[in-house]
Amino acid sequence: MKKIYFLLFTLLIASASFGQELLVNGTFEGWDDTTTPSGWSKAEDVEQESAEVHSGDYSAKHTGGTNDIAQTITGITPGTSYTVSIWYKIDAASGDDTDARIWSKWSMDGVVDHNTDADVLQGVGDSGYLDTNGNQWTQYTTTVTAPTTANEFYFEVRTYSGAVVYWDDFSFYEQAVATPSVNITPEDGTEFPSGTTTVDLEYTTFNIDLSTSGNQVNFTVNDDETIVDATSPYTIIVADGETYNVTADLLENNVIVDTKTISFSVSNPTTTTQVANITELRSGSIGDEFVYELTGEAIISYVVTSSTRNQKYIQDADAGILIDDADGIITTAFSNGDGMTGIFGTLADYNGLLQFIPTQNVASASSTGNTVTPIVVSAAELITNGEAYESRLITVNNVTFSATGIFEAVTNYDLTDGTDVTLARTAFSDEDLIGANIPTSISSVTGLGGDFNGTYQIFPRYASDIAEALSINEFNVNTFSLYPNPTNTGSVTISSTNSEAMSVQVFDILGKQVKNETLTNNTLNVANLKSGVYIVKITQNNATTTKKLVIK
Numbered sequence: 001m002k003k004i005y006f007l008l009f010t011l012l013i014a015s016a017s018f019g020q021e022l023l024v025n026g027t028f029e030g031w032d033d034t035t036t037p038s039g040w041s042k043a044e045d046v047e048q049e050s051a052e053v054h055s056g057d058y059s060a061k062h063t064g065g066t067n068d069i070a071q072t073i074t075g076i077t078p079g080t081s082y083t084v085s086i087w088y089k090i091d092a093a094s095g096d097d098t099d100a101r102i103w104s105k106w107s108m109d110g111v112v113d114h115n116t117d118a119d120v121l122q123g124v125g126d127s128g129y130l131d132t133n134g135n136q137w138t139q140y141t142t143t144v145t146a147p148t149t150a151n152e153f154y155f156e157v158r159t160y161s162g163a164v165v166y167w168d169d170f171s172f173y174e175q176a177v178a179t180p181s182v183n184i185t186p187e188d189g190t191e192f193p194s195g196t197t198t199v200d201l202e203y204t205t206f207n208i209d210l211s212t213s214g215n216q217v218n219f220t221v222n223d224d225e226t227i228v229d230a231t232s233p234y235t236i237i238v239a240d241g242e243t244y245n246v247t248a249d250l251l252e253n254n255v256i257v258d259t260k261t262i263s264f265s266v267s268n269p270t271t272t273t274q275v276a277n278i279t280e281l282r283s284g285s286i287g288d289e290f291v292y293e294l295t296g297e298a299i300i301s302y303v304v305t306s307s308t309r310n311q312k313y314i315q316d317a318d319a320g321i322l323i324d325d326a327d328g329i330i331t332t333a334f335s336n337g338d339g340m341t342g343i344f345g346t347l348a349d350y351n352g353l354l355q356f357i358p359t360q361n362v363a364s365a366s367s368t369g370n371t372v373t374p375i376v377v378s379a380a381e382l383i384t385n386g387e388a389y390e391s392r393l394i395t396v397n398n399v400t401f402s403a404t405g406i407f408e409a410v411t412n413y414d415l416t417d418g419t420d421v422t423l424a425r426t427a428f429s430d431e432d433l434i435g436a437n438i439p440t441s442i443s444s445v446t447g448l449g450g451d452f453n454g455t456y457q458i459f460p461r462y463a464s465d466i467a468e469a470l471s472i473n474e475f476n477v478n479t480f481s482l483y484p485n486p487t488n489t490g491s492v493t494i495s496s497t498n499s500e501a502m503s504v505q506v507f508d509i510l511g512k513q514v515k516n517e518t519l520t521n522n523t524l525n526v527a528n529l530k531s532g533v534y535i536v537k538i539t540q541n542n543a544t545t546t547k548k549l550v551i552k
Contacts, residue, residue, distance in 0.1 A: 020173065020174065021171060021172070021173045022073050022074075022075055022076075022082075022172050022173060022174070023071065023073060023155070023170055023171055023172040023173075024038075024039030024040075024071060025037055025038045025039035025040065026169065026170030026171050026172070027056060027168070027169060027170075028048075028056075028058050028059055028060045028167070028168060028170075029056055029057060029058055031048050031058065034047065034048040035047060035048070037060055037069070039071065040069055040070065040071050041070060041071055041072060042068055042069065042070035042071070042156070043060075043068075043069050043070075044067040044068050044069070045062060045063065045065055045067040046060050046061065046062055046067065046069055047060070047061040047062075047063070048060070048061075049061035049166060052089065052166050053166075053168055054087040054089075054137050054166075054168035054169050055168065055169060056168075056169075059166045059167060059168035060166070060167040060168070061164065061165070061166055061167075062100075062159035062163075062164070062165045062166075062167070063159075063164050064159070064161055064162065064163065064164070065159070065160075065161055066158065066159070066160055066161065067158065067159050068103075068156050068157070068158045068159075069156065069157050069167065070103075070154065070155065070156035070157075071155055071156075072107075072110075072152055072153070072154050072155075073152065073153040073154075073155055073172055074151070074152050075151075076106075076146050076150055076151045076152055076153050077146065077151075077174070078146050078147065078148045078149065078150055078151065079145070079146060079147075079148050080145070080146055080174055080175075081143055081144070081145045081146075081174070081175040082143065082144055082145075082146065082153070082172060082173065082174055082175060083141065083142075083143050083171070083172070083173055083174075083175055084104075084140075084141065084142050084143070084144060084155070084171070084172055085139065085140070085141040085169075085170070085171040085172075086102070086139070086140050086141075086157070086167065086168075086169070086170045086171075087137055087138070087139050087140075087167075087168045087169040087170075088100060088130060088137070088138060088140065088157075088165060088166065088167055088168070089135065089136065089137045089138065089165070089166040090130065090132045090133070090135065090163055090164075090165050091135050091163065091164040091165075100129065100130040100157065100158065100159050100160070100163060100165045101129050101130060101157070101158050101160070102130070102140070102155075102156070102157050102158075103154075103156040103157075103158060104144075104153065104154060104155050104156065105153075105154040106146060106147055106149075106150035106152070106153060106154075107150060107151075107152045107153075107154060108149050108150055108151055108152070109151065109152070110152065137166075137168075143175060153172070155170075155172065178206075178207035179207060179257070179258075180205065180206065180207045180208035180250055180252050180257045180258060181205070181206045181207065181250065181257075181258045182203050182204070182205050182206075182217060182248050182250035182258050182259075182260055183203065183204045183206075183260060184201060184202065184203045184204075184246065184248045184260050184262060185201075185202045185203075185262075186199065186201075186262065186264050187262065187264075188261075188262040188263055188264070189262075189263065189264070190262075190264040190265075191264065191265050191266070191267055192238070192264065192265070192266045192267065193266075193267055194240045194241075194266065194267045194268055194269040194270065194289075195240070195269070196238055196240075196266050197237065197238065197239075198235050198236065198237055198238060199235070199236055199238050199244070199264065200233035200234070200235050201219055201230070201232075201233060201234045201235075201236060201246060201248075202232045202233040202234075203217050203230070203232045203248055204232075205217065205250060208250065208252055208257075214251065214252070214253045214254040215251060215252050215253070216228070216229040216230075216250075216251050217229070217230050217232070217248055217249065217250055217251070218230060218248070218249045218251065219234060219246060219247070219248055220246070220247040220249070221236060221244060221245070221246050222244060222245055223245070230248075238266050239266060240266050240267065240268050240269060241266065241267070241268040241289075242265065242266055243263060243264070243265040244263065244264055244265065244266075245261065245262075245263045246261065246262050246263070246264075247259060247260070247261045248260045248261075267288065267289060268287070268288075268289035269289060270288075270289050270290075270291055271289065271290060271291065272291040272292070272293060272344070273290070273291070273292050273293070274292075274293045274295050275292050275293070275294055275295065275296075276295055276296045277294075277296045277316050277317070277318055277319070278294065278296075278298060278314070278315065278316050278318060278319040278320060278321050279318040279319045279532075281294055281319075281321060281347075281356065282319055282321060282354055284347050285347065286346075286347045286348060286349055287346065287347075288346050290346060290347065291344060291345065291346055291359055292344070292345060292346070292347070292356075293342060293343070293344050294340075294341075294342070294343045294344075294345075294356075295341070295342060296316060296341070297316065297339045297340065297341045297366050297367065298314035298315060298316050298321075298339070298340050298341075298343070299314065299315060299316065299337065299338070299339055299340075299367075299370045299372055299510065300312050300313065300314055300334055300335070300336055300337060300338045300339075300340065301313045301314065301315055301320070301336065301372045301392070301393045301448065302336060302393075302448060302461055303334060303335060303336055304428060305428075305430055306427075306428045306429045306430040306431070308326075309324055309325060309326045310323075310325035310326070310328055310330065311323060311324055311325065312325070312330075312334060312340075313391050313393075313448050314340060314343075314356075314391075315372065315391065315392045315393065315509065316509065316510075317508045317509040317510060317530070317532045317533070318509065318531070318532040318533055319388075319390075319391075319392065320389075320390065320391035320392035320393075320448075320449070321354060321355070321356045321390075321391050322353065322354075322355050322356065322391045322448075323343070323345070323355070323356050323357075323358060324348070324350070324355040324356070324357055325357070325358050329358040329359060329360065329361060330358050330361050330362055331361050332361060332362055332363060332364060332365075334362075334365060335365075335368075337368060337369050337370045337371065337372070338365040338367070338368050338370070339365055339366040339367035339368070339370060340362055340365065340366060341362075341366035342362065342366075343356070343358060343360075343362055344358065344359045344360040345357050345358040345359050345360075346359060351451075351452050351453050352451045352452060352453045352454055353390065353391070353450065353451045353452070354390065354391075370510065371510070371511055372393050372509075372510060372511065373393075373507065373509075373510060373511025374393040374394050374395040374446050375389065375392065375393070375394045375395070375509065375533070375535060375548070376394075376395045376397050376444075376535070376546055377389060377394050377395070377396055377397070377548070378396070378397065378398070378417060378420070379396055379399055379415055379416070379417035379420040379421065379422045380417065380420040381548075382394070382396055382422050382449070382456050382457075382458065383420060383421075383422050383456060386449060386451060386456025386457075387451070387456070388533070389449035389456070390449045390450070390451050390456075391448060391449060391450075392448070392449050392509070393446065393447070393448060394446070394447070394448075394449050394458060395444050395445065395446045396415060396417075396422065396424075396444065396445045396458055397444045397469055398417055398442055398444070398469050399415040399416060399417045399422075399442070399443060399444070399445060400415070400416050400417075400440075400441070400442055400443065401413055401414070401415065401416075401424075401438050401439060401440070401443070402414040402415075402416055402421075403438055404438055404440060405437075405438055406435050406436060406437055406438060407426050407433050407434055407435065407436050407437075407438055408426065408434065409426055409429035409434045410425075410426060410427065410429055411425070411426050412424070412425050412457070413425070413426070413438070415445060415458075422456065422457060422458070423455065423456075423457035423458070424445055424447070424457065424458050424459075424460055425450065425457050425458070425459055426459075426460065427450070427459040428459065428461055431461055431462050431463075432462055432463045433460055433461065433462055433463045433465065433466070436463040436466070439466060441468070442468075442469045443466055443467060443468060443469060444466075444467050444468065444469050445458055445460055445465065445466055446458075446460060446461075446465040446466075446467070447459045447460035447461055447465055448461070481493075481494075481495050482494050482536065482547045482549065483495075485547075485548075485549055485550060486549075486550035486551065486552050487526065487549070487550070487551055487552065488551070488552040490525065490526060490527035491523055491524060491525050491526060491527065492523075492524050492526060492549065493522050493523055493524075494519065494522050494523075494524060494536075494538060495522055496522070496540060500540060500541060501518050501519060501520045501540075502518070502519045502522075502538055502539065502540045503516075503517075503518050503519075503538070503539040503540070504516075504517050504518070504519055504524055504536060504537070504538055504539075505536070505537040505539075506524075506526070506529070506534050506535070506536050506537075506549070507534060507535045507537070508532065508534055509532065509533055509534075514529060514534070515529075524536075526549070526551055529551050530551070531551050531552055532550075532551060533548060533549070533550055533551075534548070534549045534550075534551065535547075535548060535549070536548070536549045
């Protein structure tokens with residue numbers, strides 16, 4: 001019982017930030033024998049008592065006479081305050097209150113400090129004696145401060161003739177020392193708007209008197225400007241686009257006792273630039289101060305529902321980008337195939353993947369029901385030219401999965417095409433692809449082009465994105481050539497080892513056919529096509545292949 005009580009007592013002391021208990025065996029739970037409590041240097045006519053206790057199993061009992069229990073407490077810190085606490089019960093035969101008393105003395109290495117009262121606990125009860133208090137267990141507690149010439153405390157309780165006194169649960173511990181501290185504003189991480197020219201540094205101190213010489217606050221700004229004995233507030237001059245690191249040192253007696261550091265910044269002025277397409281957008285600058293308006297229409301190829309970042313993949317005829325809307329700025333509901341026009345936002349980079357962070361809502365879809373046709377690429381093309389396909393719907397054809405079993409969420413899978421190996425990542429964990437069987441045959445994989453720190457990959461969405469290899473009869477690589485590619489001459493040449501006519505179809509990135517011609521002279525006129533990326537489908541002798549064509 002006593003151990004549980006004093007464990008709780010110790011926890012309460014700790015929670016109140018008191019110091020270490022210095023009294024030995026103040027609980028009287030330890031006894032060398034039935035008349036000698038352990039750790040006490042003086043024990044006159046004292047008995048181990050188990051029937052009358054304040055808590056635990058034992059107390060100490062004095063019966064009549066002038067008898068003492070005493071202990072010298074060492075480890076005292078001069079000038080420090082200590083709390084004394086005891087529990088007692090007096091059965092006084094005479095019924096008065098003159099039967100028990102506490103004695104105490106400060107000393108330095110055993111020599112009594114005569115500059116203080118010998119009995120520093122004088123004044124207990126009436127005339128310095130403990131009150132009988134109706135023969136009830138009573139607590140006495142007080143606070144004493146060690147003089148600068150003391151390192152020991154002599155603690156003694158005494159019983160006089162005519163009384164039976166029970167002692168229990170003594171304690172002597174250092175009081176919590178209020179530590180000087182400082183807080184400063186503005187708060188760490190504050191960003192002030194562009195145009196801010198001054199910022200007030202303010203501090204609040206605790207448990208220290210700044211009117212005392214040697215007690216002060218010093219500010220250091222960006223390690224190159226120190227303000228000694230700063231007033232609060234202290235105004236500093238700031239500029240757009242700059243970051244400021246401020247340290248506040250609190251000094252007591254010219255010694256640093258607490259330090260706080262914050263960092264704040266001032267934004268750059270915001271500029272808004274209109275861009276006609278995603279290609280122009282992707283060439284913009286990263287940073288919150290650069291706002292772009294995408295004036296041309298972009299089509300949503302995929303709305304991500306497996307995260308809370310409100311992400312949407314969008315693309316136009318030339319390029320794609322991922323809208324990352326963690327703050328939920330776009331509140332209008334959009335679906336796959338919807339057109340979006342007039343999107344405002346800034347650019348950010350996430351592990352190599354360019355993202356568009358919206359700054360305004362888009363009121364409604366500019367069109368609906370659009371179909372985005374994936375660009376067919378080889379594993380080698382994705383590996384070497386992946387930036388061109390970032391965040392666009394693509395199909396990697398004629399590849400084999402190295403793994404077997406079922407698709408698991410958020411997992412990388414190798415896609416092999418001969419010696420070329422690229423990655424498919426199951427990034428969308430709530431779609432039906434998760435749990436579907438991994439094919440063992442040559443396949444085509446459709447999904448969004450991705451980039452993770454320079455490693456290009458594809459993010460398939462649905463189980464239907466994994467299919468048999470596309471039925472395209474590809475010629476030997478030496479059979480066809482298409483040049484110049486890229487081109488800005490208005491025409492391209494398609495050469496073949498076969499002299500027969502070729503049927504040529506050209507599709508834009510949205511899958512719309514923009515040309516359908518039969519060539520007999522190997523020259524395809526593309527002068528009427530806008531700059532961008534196109535898919536050229538070539539058919540000759542019932543064999544078909546596709547080529548990518550870039551028009552500048």
